[in-house]
Amino acid sequence: MTTKAIDYDLIRKLAEILDETDLTEIEVEQDKLRVRVARMPAPAAAYAPAPAPAAQAAAPAAPAIAPGEVKAPDPATHPGAVSSPMVGTCYLAPEPGSRNFVEIGDSVRQGQTVLIVEAMKHMNQIAAPRAGKVTAILVDNGQPVEYGEPLMIIE
Structure with missing residues (x-):
């Protein structure tokens, strides 16, 4: 051989x-x-999103969870999580200036395009894995995403 x-x-x-x-x-x-x-991924600071508005900046300063309270579930473990199938850049609309594919509260059908992940100049349409209602969009338009990162929740 x-x-x-x-x-x-x-x-x-x-x-x-x-x-x-x-x-x-x-x-x-x-x-x-x-x-x-x-290659080893760059330090997290290299991919830090733009500074959040003051109203959102106060959220991390919320008091610690008191005994007996329920901690918010990790979006990655949510059964309705739509995860990124690849490393790339996430886009919520088909082109700049156009309406987003979906908004929070929209009903979607299985197979409907809900966002795009660009990888190596190729636009990959991400389809809804199930029918349901969009309850959370976890990424911003143009945000870099990693493989397996939760992008939205469909319940």
Whole structure:
């Protein structure tokens, strides 16, 4: 069995794509050769969203949960969570200046496009996995998202 030599130019080009797109990993398969290039994600501060308005800034300063109170559930574990299938940039509307695909309170049908995740200049339509009502949108338009990150809740 013969093995192909490592294509260092391909690896360099993939690394350049990572730098240009702010992705954390990329994998390419060609013939029987698979190349995966990954880097450690940048510190969280590098992806910090714009400063929140003063009204929202007060929310983290809320008092600690008293004994007996119920802590808010993690959106990632919510059964109606719609998670990002990839690393990329999330868009709530089909193009700048147009109406969002959905708003909180909208009813959606299974398979309906609810947002877009752009990865490597490709717009990936994200469909509602179930019919229901949009109860929360957890991302902002143009926000970078990670694989598995909850984007919205459909109940």
